[in-house]
Amino acid sequence: MSPVRVTWSRTIGRARSLFSTGFAISGFLAASAALFAFRLDAAEGVSISVASVWASAVAPFLPALAAFLAMDVWSDELQSGRIELLLTAPVKEREFTIGKFLGVFTMLVFATFISFATMVVALRVYAPSALAGVGVLGFCPAFFALMLQGMLWCAVSVAMSSVFRHAAAAAFASLILLVGIPRGGWAALLAWAPLGRPAFGEMLFDAHVVDMSSGLFSSGTVLSYLFLSSFFLFAASKNIAVCRFGGRGGRSLRLSTTFALILAGIFTGLAVELVNRLDTKMDLPVGNVETEFSARTRGVLADAHGEMTVTCFLPRKDARFRPVGHFLRKLQRESASLGGIKIDLRFVDPLWDLGPAERLVRLGATEGSLVFEKGRRNVVLPLADGYGERICASTIQSLTMPPQRRNVYWTVGHGEAARDEYGAFGMSDIARELSREGYRNVAIDLAGDAQIPSDCALIVVAGAKEDFSRAEAGRVDSYLRAGGRLLVLLAAADSGGVASLLPGWGLRPSPATTAGAKSISGTDLIVGEFSEHAISKPLQGSRIVLERPIGFMPSAAAETGSGADRIEFTPLAKAGTAVVAAAVERGVGAGADLSIRPMRIVAIGDAGFVMNGQLGARANANRDFFLNCVAYLSGTDASVASGAETNVLATGLDRVARGRFAAVVAGAVPFVVLLLLMAVAARRRRRG
Amino acid sequence: MFEVRNIAFTYRKKQVLRDVSFVVSPGEVVCVIGANGAGKTTLLKVLATLVAPDSGVVMVDGQNALARPLRYRRQLGYLPEHVALYEDMTVKEYLNYRAALKGEPVKRIRRRVDEACEMCRISDLLRAPIGSLSAGLKKRVALADALLLRPRVLLLDDFLAGLDSDMREAAGSVLSAAAAFSSVIVTGHELDDFAKWATMFFVLKDGVIASSLSAVGVDRAALRGRLAAVLKGGAA
Numbered sequence: 001m002s003p004v005r006v007t008w009s010r011t012i013g014r015a016r017s018l019f020s021t022g023f024a025i026s027g028f029l030a031a032s033a034a035l036f037a038f039r040l041d042a043a044e045g046v047s048i049s050v051a052s053v054w055a056s057a058v059a060p061f062l063p064a065l066a067a068f069l070a071m072d073v074w075s076d077e078l079q080s081g082r083i084e085l086l087l088t089a090p091v092k093e094r095e096f097t098i099g100k101f102l103g104v105f106t107m108l109v110f111a112t113f114i115s116f117a118t119m120v121v122a123l124r125v126y127a128p129s130a131l132a133g134v135g136v137l138g139f140c141p142a143f144f145a146l147m148l149q150g151m152l153w154c155a156v157s158v159a160m161s162s163v164f165r166h167a168a169a170a171a172f173a174s175l176i177l178l179v180g181i182p183r184g185g186w187a188a189l190l191a192w193a194p195l196g197r198p199a200f201g202e203m204l205f206d207a208h209v210v211d212m213s214s215g216l217f218s219s220g221t222v223l224s225y226l227f228l229s230s231f232f233l234f235a236a237s238k239n240i241a242v243c244r245f246g247g248r249g250g251r252s253l254r255l256s257t258t259f260a261l262i263l264a265g266i267f268t269g270l271a272v273e274l275v276n277r278l279d280t281k282m283d284l285p286v287g288n289v290e291t292e293f294s295a296r297t298r299g300v301l302a303d304a305h306g307e308m309t310v311t312c313f314l315p316r317k318d319a320r321f322r323p324v325g326h327f328l329r330k331l332q333r334e335s336a337s338l339g340g341i342k343i344d345l346r347f348v349d350p351l352w353d354l355g356p357a358e359r360l361v362r363l364g365a366t367e368g369s370l371v372f373e374k375g376r377r378n379v380v381l382p383l384a385d386g387y388g389e390r391i392c393a394s395t396i397q398s399l400t401m402p403p404q405r406r407n408v409y410w411t412v413g414h415g416e417a418a419r420d421e422y423g424a425f426g427m428s429d430i431a432r433e434l435s436r437e438g439y440r441n442v443a444i445d446l447a448g449d450a451q452i453p454s455d456c457a458l459i460v461v462a463g464a465k466e467d468f469s470r471a472e473a474g475r476v477d478s479y480l481r482a483g484g485r486l487l488v489l490l491a492a493a494d495s496g497g498v499a500s501l502l503p504g505w506g507l508r509p510s511p512a513t514t515a516g517a518k519s520i521s522g523t524d525l526i527v528g529e530f531s532e533h534a535i536s537k538p539l540q541g542s543r544i545v546l547e548r549p550i551g552f553m554p555s556a557a558a559e560t561g562s563g564a565d566r567i568e569f570t571p572l573a574k575a576g577t578a579v580v581a582a583a584v585e586r587g588v589g590a591g592a593d594l595s596i597r598p599m600r601i602v603a604i605g606d607a608g609f610v611m612n613g614q615l616g617a618r619a620n621a622n623r624d625f626f627l628n629c630v631a632y633l634s635g636t637d638a639s640v641a642s643g644a645e646t647n648v649l650a651t652g653l654d655r656v657a658r659g660r661f662a663a664v665v666a667g668a669v670p671f672v673v674l675l676l677l678m679a680v681a682a683r684r685r686r687r688g
Numbered sequence: 689m690f691e692v693r694n695i696a697f698t699y700r701k702k703q704v705l706r707d708v709s710f711v712v713s714p715g716e717v718v719c720v721i722g723a724n725g726a727g728k729t730t731l732l733k734v735l736a737t738l739v740a741p742d743s744g745v746v747m748v749d750g751q752n753a754l755a756r757p758l759r760y761r762r763q764l765g766y767l768p769e770h771v772a773l774y775e776d777m778t779v780k781e782y783l784n785y786r787a788a789l790k791g792e793p794v795k796r797i798r799r800r801v802d803e804a805c806e807m808c809r810i811s812d813l814l815r816a817p818i819g820s821l822s823a824g825l826k827k828r829v830a831l832a833d834a835l836l837l838r839p840r841v842l843l844l845d846d847f848l849a850g851l852d853s854d855m856r857e858a859a860g861s862v863l864s865a866a867a868a869f870s871s872v873i874v875t876g877h878e879l880d881d882f883a884k885w886a887t888m889f890f891v892l893k894d895g896v897i898a899s900s901l902s903a904v905g906v907d908r909a910a911l912r913g914r915l916a917a918v919l920k921g922g923a924a
Contacts, residue, residue: 001788001794003789003791006785006788006789007789010774010785013777013781014774014776017776018776080772081768081770081772082772082773082774084733084736084738084766084768084772085766085768085772085786085830085833086789087737087738088736088737088738088761088764088766089761089786089789089790090758090759090761090762090790090791091758091789092758244737244738684776685776685817
């Protein structure tokens, strides 16, 4: 047997013989299951996979479990003096370290698997609808994500155990390193830079779990975890090598080890930076598989008439060929069953179908794209942008409706989120979505003498961090007085931009952020209460996810005046009693004078709620909410997007069933596991 | 042939070992004796690769052992001064684990464990948890561990401390048996016991080998007296 295997086996054997292992694992199971049951309630109706909810409930407790399981793997050897016997064996320090690391990691995998199995079985019994479209395989990315993180936590904990002679000190140091510094540092960062809050978004580790469990894999993230784990294992091995000579000479070794660790740290940092720069993303269709088309898509297909050709310009050997073909056929069948537009599907392989390929290239298509053609009009849709239901429905809609472009002006120059920024903190995804919906995105700099053009359908102020100048605010004010439309995404009540203008128009931002019990990651807020307003009514039954939003109240200007001067404040979305999104309108019911264009402002208390990172992490109703706002403000009420009706988490648990579910997963199962592990430990101790 | 050449070791500016050199032939049982703090344990730690010497080499069959420590440790059996074992394991589990760790093939482990247990007279304790054993029995288990793979070099630090009179009596036969395949180096203070079975004595004084005495063909009582005299500061 290899030394790694022998050490691995010994580490597991020792853990099995300890009563504390049973307490640690059952405690982990109980805590994670309780949080899962709690978050399951919060996620009811949110477009999120149950696997993501499970992973985000397990992830916070993994560092503690790893620290507990690993705390004495080295420290006990050091304290008892057994290290002398170990180090006279013909085994390299790194083999010992890897064996011990694998032993701890195996225990971690075991505990996480028990948690996974418990959840799946309990959900099958109590809430089978929550598993619809997910299945056991849907949990694999979530499990992988947890194990990737668990691997790093174990490596760090083993390294700490090699530093401290006391197990408790090692566990404490691990917890400081794994929980205290990241989470405390994150909280401090948010407190220190509140204006940058939307840009920071969720905590990195939580976001990784949510992303990966949703099927969004990033090579940079995966490799970063591997590199960092390797570094900590290397550090542990080196530390044990120093222990061999600890306190008795070997000064040159200690110096060389320190030098090696510094070099390894620099190398790891560079490698992490490199793999993140060369990042490749992969989106696995798991956990949130769409089972049927939404009402909006069905509406678009039913309303469209005539014939349309959809060409898939893709080599047949391409990995996307089958899923894209499957999706297009499904779209074709759906349209036929609704009696809508007749879709003629064609598949052109650029390597073999040279004639049709040449024609598509003349249309501007490149390999790996979909070409929608209706009459003389056509739209080329690169598959790299996605080929989902919403994108195709928007494309079909834009081709079947009369060409009409409405200009959406995005203010710039005040630290706003950029509509052409493709990173996690940019707005490129939602801007592209608007383009598909028939809007034209234009940047506007209100500084200088620039006036707001007359073709402006609405102005978007997306999380401005700096105040508008008096002249700029005056221009916006004049524009609103003339019946202008404004969409404001606020990062904080005093975050600048046009915040100072709002009270005059009936809206008063609350100085505090809104917190609530309904949260998935702990930092976000699930909002499910919507008013009967044209924007929010279609979202009934859906959930939007906001990051610590600010609230709004009607100001003194609201609900005063009469006729054309009356300003009406309407809450759109509520979290408890706080209004986190609101609309104000002046000139409502001004009579039969249709020439009056009512002023409209919609304010949302989270500047980052449609940033790329947020939209990518969760397929929630945020996108619909934003599109509805834009449609309402621009006056195209007829094409207001519908809220998500499919693809949402639905457990169907009432209060009693939820209590029973929580009692089983967080009480009964951990207790049984505790008894079993105690029995194993007692049996090992009774032998002989 | 086990050869130690010019070993020197400094700890916190104090020279603990100075120019220590000796040779142990196969079949020899060498006793390193000396007062407390003379450097006996440090010398064995250097030889067990637990401590790096400032200078000097350790040769096994003409090869520099410290240059290839992994290979050297395969030929090494070491009993530390303070025995610490895994209390949660049985004796059999522990010895199996140690034999596997030392790279012994699985099919030979059982035989090796049985041999070592027989030599140390703990065959009837194989199923006993180590936590339930007395300090003396634990030392016997540790000795069995050191003898497991018939090492070429056997280093026993303060070997007789904590052993009962029966085991002290039997120690001679154990070490004589071990000397058949090992160069044995023992440290301790039990001159009466050592005088019965040692073949060579090195007296360590302030980190230097002050005296070496061959015990072959020498009257045990005389030897005992000469050793006591050397330890007290007289000449051999």
